[in-house]
Amino acid sequence: MRSAYSVETVRAAERELMARLPEGALMQRAAAGLAAACAQVLGRRAGRVYGSRVVLLVGSGDNGGDALFAGARLARRGAGVTAVLLSPDRVHGGGLAALRRAGGRDVSVAAGAPSGGAGGAGGEAARPGPVAGPDEAARLVRAADLVVDGIVGIGGRGGLREGAAPLAELAAASGAAVVAVDLPSGVEADTGEVRGPAVRADLTVTFGTHKPALLVDPARAHAGAVRLVDIGLDPWLPERPELEALQHADVARLLPRPGAESDKYRRGVVGIAAGSARYPGAAVLAVAGALRGGAGAVRYAGPAGRAVLARYPETLVSDGGPRRAGRVQAWVVGPGAGDDAETVAEVLAVADEARVPVLIDADGLRLADRDAVRSRTAPTLLTPHAGEAAALLGVDRAEVEAARLTAARELAERYRATVLLKGTTTLVASPRGDVPVRVNPTGTPWLATAGSGDVLSGLAGSLLAAGLSARDAASVGAYVHGLAGRRAAAGAPAAAHDVAEAVPEVWRDVTAPS
Numbered sequence: 001m002r003s004a005y006s007v008e009t010v011r012a013a014e015r016e017l018m019a020r021l022p023e024g025a026l027m028q029r030a031a032a033g034l035a036a037a038c039a040q041v042l043g044r045r046a047g048r049v050y051g052s053r054v055v056l057l058v059g060s061g062d063n064g065g066d067a068l069f070a071g072a073r074l075a076r077r078g079a080g081v082t083a084v085l086l087s088p089d090r091v092h093g094g095g096l097a098a099l100r101r102a103g104g105r106d107v108s109v110a111a112g113a114p115s116g117g118a119g120g121a122g123g124e125a126a127r128p129g130p131v132a133g134p135d136e137a138a139r140l141v142r143a144a145d146l147v148v149d150g151i152v153g154i155g156g157r158g159g160l161r162e163g164a165a166p167l168a169e170l171a172a173a174s175g176a177a178v179v180a181v182d183l184p185s186g187v188e189a190d191t192g193e194v195r196g197p198a199v200r201a202d203l204t205v206t207f208g209t210h211k212p213a214l215l216v217d218p219a220r221a222h223a224g225a226v227r228l229v230d231i232g233l234d235p236w237l238p239e240r241p242e243l244e245a246l247q248h249a250d251v252a253r254l255l256p257r258p259g260a261e262s263d264k265y266r267r268g269v270v271g272i273a274a275g276s277a278r279y280p281g282a283a284v285l286a287v288a289g290a291l292r293g294g295a296g297a298v299r300y301a302g303p304a305g306r307a308v309l310a311r312y313p314e315t316l317v318s319d320g321g322p323r324r325a326g327r328v329q330a331w332v333v334g335p336g337a338g339d340d341a342e343t344v345a346e347v348l349a350v351a352d353e354a355r356v357p358v359l360i361d362a363d364g365l366r367l368a369d370r371d372a373v374r375s376r377t378a379p380t381l382l383t384p385h386a387g388e389a390a391a392l393l394g395v396d397r398a399e400v401e402a403a404r405l406t407a408a409r410e411l412a413e414r415y416r417a418t419v420l421l422k423g424t425t426t427l428v429a430s431p432r433g434d435v436p437v438r439v440n441p442t443g444t445p446w447l448a449t450a451g452s453g454d455v456l457s458g459l460a461g462s463l464l465a466a467g468l469s470a471r472d473a474a475s476v477g478a479y480v481h482g483l484a485g486r487r488a489a490a491g492a493p494a495a496a497h498d499v500a501e502a503v504p505e506v507w508r509d510v511t512a513p514s
């Protein structure tokens with residue numbers, strides 16, 4: 001399991017750890033890891049560290065201190081290191097002194113000359129270096145092999161400020177590699193929101209633990225690859241993180257496996273109420289997902305029975321609607337439902353009577369009565385994409401995409417349901433506020449193809465029927481679906497039915513002993 005902790009939790013853990021270490025030791029651990037990562041990047045880009053050109057963008061806090069100490073290490077290995085001080089009067093004094101001792105230089109980009117000695121944090125005071133105008137700073141960035149973003153880390157609030165934003169843009173546009181220290185500056189660490197200009201990094205070197213912004217878009221897209229440097233924080237972090245991402249081993253443990261005693265009913269039966277005369281394909285695709293999700297049988301109740309049977313003769317098709325479909329352990333309703341509110345209401349009623357979980361997707365999200373959903377006693381799983389989530393919340397789609405974590409949590413609370421919010425970062429929020437939100441690490445934009453969501457609802461519904469909790473069914477379903485999307489596409493467009501067909505191979509991979 002990969003975890004991400006909020007800034008408040010990270011700070012509390014750091015306080016505990018720092019109290020047990022000599023002053024500055026933690027920053028040295030961070031800087032050592034950062035310098036090693038930068039040296040690797042330089043090795044790949046410039047062929048070597050010696051003689052390469054490194055520019056440090058240095059803000060007023062400890063994030064800038066990390067960059068300066070790492071810069072000092074690179075300078076000792078022969079790199080030409082220049083620190084561009086964005087707040088020269090509050091720069092980390094110890095870090096600046098270390099850089100200078102190692103032969104690095106520094107320039108200050110203040111509108112006016114710096115006032116007094118540079119000696120913000122870090123004890124040692126140092127006289128400020130020469131002042132560089134914006135043009136000189138831009139020239140340095142353009143000529144760099146590597147730009148290190150030490151503008152701001154977990155202490156950041158809001159987007160980049162004046163002065164830093166143009167340099168970050170130049171860095172992104174230049175041929176230089178950009179390495180962000182702890183977080184790409186300008187993103188909101190706890191939410192993954194990006195409300196103003198922010199650094200775009202090729203690599204983010206983060207310390208102690210992941211922060212939510214490194215796992216959730218749009219911030220995640222600014223981070224590039226992420227490397228975690230161990231600074232000894234783990235013993236001081238609480239058991240419950242803010243976010244967690246399942247890994248292969250977690251999914252392997254959760255995937256259902258038939259035992260010697262199993263029969264098709266004991267493995268769980270999933271009911272699919274999907275499709276309409278206009279959208280029969282949604283029914284076929286949801287069934288395609290369901291057949292590969294571990295349930296022992298798939299019942300289909302709806303108007304697309306003929307199309308379903310033509311493709312999947314193993315489906316138990318009923319013409320009499322959900323009430324007459326026979327017993328199931330979970331229902332999926334909504335894909336391709338059009339305006340059939342009656343079927344959605346019937347599934348909710350039948351599932352309430354039988355006390356079985358319901359997954360509501362697509363049109364079903366619009367058609368389901370909110371109070372009927374809120375008052376359910378068995379689990380409910382809602383699987384909206386950003387547009388559907390926006391409609392349920394009464395906000396613009398762009399707002400959901402900008403604040404995915406907030407939207408998923410809010411929906412889970414309003415509907416008292418588990419919510420799987422699909423898209424660039426798929427999130428699973430639980431109606432219980434006391435468990436971490438799950439984030440799916442396997443997604444791929446190749447999945448953005450018509451009908452792939454229908455496959456996911458069938459797959460996750462099948463996992464529900466096989467006995468997984470709504471939270472596990474959603475996160476395991478998204479994980480397997482993401483990998484199936486990757487496998488089906490393998491660099492070329494794939495259709496939704498290809499994604500369903502790739503599920504068994506992915507399942508075998510995930511459960512194969514390593």
Ligand SMILES: NC(=O)C1=CN([C@@H]2O[C@H](COP(=O)(O)OP(=O)(O)OC[C@H]3O[C@@H](n4cnc5c(N)ncnc54)[C@H](OP(=O)(O)O)[C@@H]3O)[C@@H](O)[C@H]2O)[C@@H](O)CC1
Pocket residue numbers: 014015018026027030059060061062063064066151152153154155156157158159160161164181182183186207231
């Ligand atoms: N603690 C530890 O044990 C360890 C911490 N470590 C490192 O320390 C980092 C945290 O350091 P930190 O607390 O000094 O905060 P930091 O992120 O440098 O920013 C605060 C400064 O930025 C400013 N500022 C705010 N917003 C801004 C913006 N949008 N644009 C520009 N400036 C902005 C703000 O100024 P103000 O708002 O007061 O004007 C304030 O002066 C952490 O991410 C990690 O890298 C590692 O060494 C490992 C050990």
Ligand SMILES: Nc1ncnc2c1ncn2[C@@H]1O[C@H](COP(=O)(O)OP(=O)(O)O)[C@@H](O)[C@H]1O
Pocket residue numbers: 362385421422423424425426443444445446447448449450451452453454455456481
């Ligand atoms: N940019 C993206 N990156 C990763 N996954 C994506 C992206 N866009 C869409 N997806 C995934 O593709 C699937 C599309 O589902 P959905 O929007 O419901 O499509 P449909 O209704 O056509 O079936 C979801 O699993 C979603 O998470």
Ligand SMILES: [K+]
Pocket residue numbers: 063149150151152153180181182183184185
């Ligand atoms: K940073």
